[in-house]
Amino acid sequence: MRNADDMTADEALRDEAVAWLVRVQSDLATAEDWAALTAWLEASEANLLAFEEAERLSAELTSRAGEIASGLKATTTPVIPLRPRVRRTLPAWAGLAAAAAVALVIGPVAWRSYQGTPTVYVTRPGETRDVALADGSHIRMDAASTLTVQLGWRERRVQMAEAQATFDVAKDKNRPFLISVGDQQVRVVGTEFNIRHFDGATRVTVRRGIVEVRQPALGTAPVARLVAGQSLSHVRGATRSVQTTVDPDRAFAWTEGRMVCEDETLGDMVAYLNRRYPVPIRVAPALAGQRFSGVLELGDQDLVAKRLAGYFRLTVHRTDGQIELR
Template sequence: MTRAQTDIDAETVEAAIDWLVRLQGEAVTERDWLDFDAWLTASPAHAQAYDAALAFDGRLDLDARFDQVEPVAAPLTASRGEVVPLRPTRRVWIWSAGAAIAAAFVAGAVLLPASGLLGAHETTYVTGVGERRTVALEDGSRIEMNAASRMTVRFERHARRVHLGDAQAFFDVAKDSSRPFVVSAGDTQVRVVGTQFDVRHRDGLVAVNVRRGLVEVRPNLARDAAPFRLRPGQGLSHRKGQKADARVEAVAVEEVAGWRQGRLIYRDQPLSQIAGDMNRLFPRPVRLGDAEAANMRLSGVLIVDDQDAMVDRLSHLLPVRTTTTDDAIVIRAR
């Protein structure tokens, strides 16, 4: 555990508690989250006060569960994933405790959990070559994984976290203002509450495209830098390890995650990326026979069906010729 700093005043703590209560309300809006993000990033003291409020709120969750357990001898049989309803006075407790938390901050006596994890658990999901999978999460969110993808989902008390390895996935996130949904891909972090968006993390490149809602993206930014905020019809791309290379561009909403409908949509993408995508769809590898072919770029749509048919279409879209063997398909410049 780490001791909180002592330069956080009571007004800041009260503001943190106010935000915690507001964001847990049913009427929270996109504007509320934008205003909250601006407040949170305005000062390190704000973030620390909010963390303390979350920790205190978590403690109330535990207290409420203990208060509801009947003192009987029979063993408890509730499953690990069961959610015990909280008393309706929970938010009143938060408000009444505000002065106590503020006083503790001023006195330098607030201790924050080092990990913030209470009952956290994680699951890893993998798809093979040519395999797609839809994962239904316990919070009502759904994740559609593209072929040859790997991701780990971790549910914590105050956050829902997904780590994408080499992967592409479309997220339909259930709204839960008390637990933001955070996706990590390389050195990029994506944060939402409830929305639909696609994240591609392949070959060191991260691309985020938004279909619905508001998505906050932080691609290798300095700690005090403002994140990008993407709206429907916007996308951002970033190469891992690079600074100040992130670009926000317009994307057609109907094209976001076109792979879900069997369409690979490219906008000035290198043939090396297209070959890589095909290698995730079919067991017979596609290889590029020369540098000229690898550097060619494509803007267009490839329908995903038979591998030979896809390669044939590619040869009509680019000046390439293909050689097919039992072991591989080799593409060379004409």
């Protein structure tokens, strides 16, 4: 059984949550108020749950405003009380919640606006896509890629699933651009770079500006700070990443219809082509380990398959549903 102290603590937390809701929905709310709320929410799960409950209560009272108003209308029928009315004292948080419901009818909506409404962008195999974001940033998505974008008031966030994309980020020092990819996070203000993330392996290559890479499991300090002409390769779960000096144009070559390979295995090349094209290409495991360095021009899939077969001295066999290299 919960004691009185527990109940008092719960009520105090509810009061605080509703006070936060009132504060950030006020016409006088500032960016500093929202930042303070974010810090309070992140301080404990209990704070977050209390705030969500305050939002739910506000939303419910708003949705039932007509019903509540009609119930509060003065009755026209005379009423003779049979016993003296007992005055009940409501908890302080109930009054605050009612005030929040009346004055803050868009509480949940405004909070989502602060964080940014998630927008999912998807490309199918054989499809690329250019995305122009409202902040002036541009994303070029490779085939078979999925990104979720949120443009918030204080941060711009991207969740990168299996994908390859180039980013040309509009500079905004007050709203960093954060990309979650695998178990790492890429942080930029304004720059141009490419990220390739497939099968648990990530490679970040910078063409312009500075990119900071963090790995939350290893602490808050960056694991790398990349400048133009540098690349960072990482496998999910590993405690170390490999930083190298590269020609960044190689990482961007896919945007111009070229696949630049540097000691790539045939298996890895085929895996990429199967994202790029709709008809799957198959190769026997015994052949998949062969390696290639050079440039493969991308275009018509049949021509690509013939070029690839020529590099490895293989033959092409096409059936109804696939292309096989032997």
